[in-house]
Amino acid sequence: MNDLEFLNAFESGNFPPSLFDHGAHLRLAWINLKQYGEEKAIENVCQSIRNFDALHGDGSKFHTTLTVASIKTVNHFMQKSKSHQFADFIREFPRLKTSFKELLNQHYGFDLFFDPKAKNEYVAPDLLPF
Known part of the structure; x- marks a missing residue:
């Protein structure tokens, strides 16, 4: 699924709940x-x-602080990223998936x-501020 298809499926409610990890x-x-x-x-997500x-x-x-903190954390790494695709971004910063709680x-x-x-x-x- 490309980004637009992913977003449309999620926002329309057609994204399978079992895949929302x-x-x-x-x-x-x-x-x-x-x-x-x-x-x-932050507002949209x-x-x-x-x-x-x-x-x-x-x-x-739904967990407000976890969601906002996730967005702020992703944004922090995006500022350092050279990636234009999400899969490349995660390969560039695998800690976002493997060590998120530690972050x-x-x-x-x-x-x-x-x-x-x-x-x-939001707390x-x-x-350490984001």
């Missing part, structure tokens, strides 16, 4: 960042994932995955 989350961020920049990407969760789940899986741990001194406040609203990093 961490890599797909990163790709959604990457596509939106390329098209809109960080601020609009958060809304798209909320909609996807409501359509394919019970609406309880977040450089910014957060608490486990944001289990923090109820972080789930419902800025307490260790």
Whole structure:
């Protein structure tokens, strides 16, 4: 699937939920960042994932801080990237897929995955700003 097909499938709800993994989350961020920049990407991706969760789940899986932090992290690496395709970008920065939690741990001194406040609203990093 090219980026436009991926985005259209996701936003229309036709993307298979079983394929929405961490890599797909990163790709959604990457596509939106390329098209809109960080601020609009955050707005778009958060809304798209909320909609996807409501359509394919019970609406309880969306995590605000994790999503925003993912977009900010992808944006950071995009600023250093020479890649024009998502697959090349991930090959250039494999830690985004293989060590993402460790990347977040450089910014957060608490486990944001289990923090109820972080789930419902964006919590800025307490260790190192993005």
